[in-house]
Amino acid sequence: MAVSSGTRQAADEEARAEVEVLNSRLEKTTQLTKKIQASLGRLESSGKSVQDAVGPLYNNTQKLQTIGSNIDSILSTIDKIRQPSEIKSNEEEMIRKGPEKAGLSNFMGSVKRVNQALSQMEQTNLRSNQQAMADLRRLLKAGNAQLEGHFQRLLQDDSQKVEPLYYITKEKPFPMLSQDKTTRLGLISSHIASASRQSRSDSxxxxxxxxxxxxxxxxxxxxxxxxxxxxxxxxxxxxxxxxxxxxxxxxxxxxxxxxxxxxxxxxxxxxxxxxxxxxxxxxxxxxxxxxxxxxxxxxxxxxxxxxxxxxxxxxxxxxxxxxxxxxxxxxxxxxxxxxxxxxxxxxxxxxxxxxxxxxxxxxxxxxxxxxxxxxxxxxxxxxxxxxxxxxxxxxxxxxxxxxxxxxxxxxxxxxxxxxxxxxxxxxxxxxxxxxxxxxxxxxxxxxxxxxxxxxxxxxxxxxxxxxxxxxxxxxxxxxxxxxxxxxxxxxxxxxxxxxxxxxxxYSGAWKEPSSQLLDVQYTNRGSQRPPSGSAATIDSAAIVKSLSSKDKDTIKEKFRLFNSSFDDLVAKHKVLSMEREVREFLGRNIQQMIEPLYCRFWDRYHEIDKGKGKYVKYDKSSISAVFLSLV
The missing domain is CATH 1.20.1280.170 (Exocyst complex component Exo70)
Structure with a gap:
């Protein structure tokens, strides 16, 4: 029990000590707050004094800044007014030299600068620059004209006519512009094309x-x-x-x-x-x-x-x-x-x-x-x-x-x-x-x-x-x-x-002799019909004997007329000019048309002149030979 009472007294003492520490810190905080308030009061009073002193000076500084800015603008404008004449004087000598003397790269750089300056002046649209702008336009036109002339001269160097047969016979491609010329010509072409696009005209x-x-x-x-x-x-x-x-x-x-x-x-x-x-x-x-x-x-x-x-x-x-x-x-x-x-x-x-x-x-x-x-x-x-x-x-x-x-x-x-x-x-x-x-x-x-x-x-x-x-x-x-x-x-x-x-x-002309070979089967009253059939069975002598005198005379006349017409046509046939194929064709055609008729007629009536040949001029073999001579 004694131990317990002692412990509780020690705890109380410790708590009282902590309270005293806190009170001490609170008092210090209160004092510090009072000091801060006093300082803020003094600062506010000082600020009003500074504002009253610095305000007029600040206003004067702003006015001076505005004046300075205006002066800078005036100087810039003066520089812009002076710039064209300076560009003209700086670039004119280069452009007058031409691309051959000045060098293509230098010359084109000069022309580009003139063009750029002219573009800037056209944007400012200052009335005082009108004469300068006109001068730059003339200078730019002269520069571009010299570039165009230089382009043509460069091109002309590689444009002498060639002999086409050499390239055709050798199967070689026709010559093209050299790579060096192409590079320089391309630079000029690109520059002038760009300038033309700006002016909305054709290059x-x-x-x-x-x-x-x-x-x-x-x-x-x-x-x-x-x-x-x-x-x-x-x-x-x-x-x-x-x-x-x-x-x-x-x-x-x-x-x-x-x-x-x-x-x-x-x-x-x-x-x-x-x-x-x-x-x-x-x-x-x-x-x-x-x-x-x-x-x-x-x-x-x-x-x-x-x-x-x-x-x-x-x-x-x-x-x-x-x-x-x-x-x-x-x-x-x-x-x-x-x-x-x-x-x-x-x-x-x-x-x-x-x-x-x-x-x-x-x-x-x-x-x-x-x-x-x-x-x-x-x-x-x-x-x-x-x-x-x-x-x-x-x-x-x-x-x-x-x-x-x-x-x-x-x-x-x-x-x-x-x-x-x-x-x-x-x-x-x-x-x-x-x-x-x-x-x-x-x-x-x-x-x-x-x-x-x-x-x-x-x-x-x-x-x-x-x-x-x-x-x-x-x-x-x-x-x-x-x-x-x-x-x-x-x-x-x-x-x-x-x-x-x-x-x-042609065959129509041979109808006349062939018509003489067309006969009628003659019979006497009361007599038998003359035999007909193959040549081996035909008895010409019997057939002729059975004819009347008038019929015999008719047959003789037919032979005579046939011989006359046939000989005449054969003679004419032989003197006509014929292609080989035509002569062969017509010879066979005539043979096919005449020979069968003649052989039949001959078989029946060749005994009309008893072999004397007075009326029957051709036997079958001799007339066949005639036909062969026509082919």
Missing amino acids: PILQAYANVRGPYLTETLQNLASASVNTARKKTPDAIYRQGTNGMATYAKGMEGAFLAEYDNICALFTRDEWSRVFNLTCQGAISELARTNRELNSHIKSNLSTDCFLAYEIVEVVSTLSQDLEGRTGELKQSFSAALKPIRETAKASLGELLEDTRRKINSVPMIPQDGAALPLTSDTMTRLQTMVDFLRPISGIMISIGDGGWKSGVNSMSDQAPSLNFFDVGADGKQLFAKYCMDTIDTLLSTLEQKAKPLLKGRAVLGVFILNNVTAIDRMIRNSDLGSILQNRMTNVERWHKTGASL
């Missing part, structure tokens, strides 16, 4: 480029153009144009190489949206020269249409193919080539109908038809022309598709100026069929006009028949011995019809 450098490179292309290709005209001149007036003998194909190849090289130059120098215009401007001179060459060739072709129409077909194909190739690579020049090709394309289209009329005219102008029935050389000439057309089937098919089926009969239907496309040269079934129709129209025109011409001039149907057969045979032979055979193999019925016409005309 003069586009035309400047065309003014230099256009003549380069024209002069480079000039010899090829001249060669195309020279190679068209004929040494032999009637010679038919042969494929590939004209220089147009080489001309086109050179033009393609030169144009593609030029397009690559343009792509390296100009922006994409400028390529089309620059390329067209640059190539127009060379295409105009092509158009002039085509007009000259067209005059030559029209003067020699029957022999040189093939040159027109070749040029149509060559130039159209060139146009398609360049369009595929560049997307340009299609309409320009179409316009350049138009005269020859129209002549090529018109030639199809004109050749038919020319065939008629030539036949009708022939003074005489060969009296021996020989074929006219015109037939061979016409077929040679058709054979030659096969070599140009590609362009001819396209032309025929463009004018339509039969368009060659009623005149060519003029097309628009649209350039030929790849479909224009579709040589599929339709194109070949149209050409096959044209060939048969030509053959029909030839043969019908020959028949009309020969009818009043040839004596007798036999000669007319031989004449038709000779011409038909020449036509048939030239078809089968050439590429025409595969094209016309399904259309030979027309030729066969003319062959039948000629054969019918």
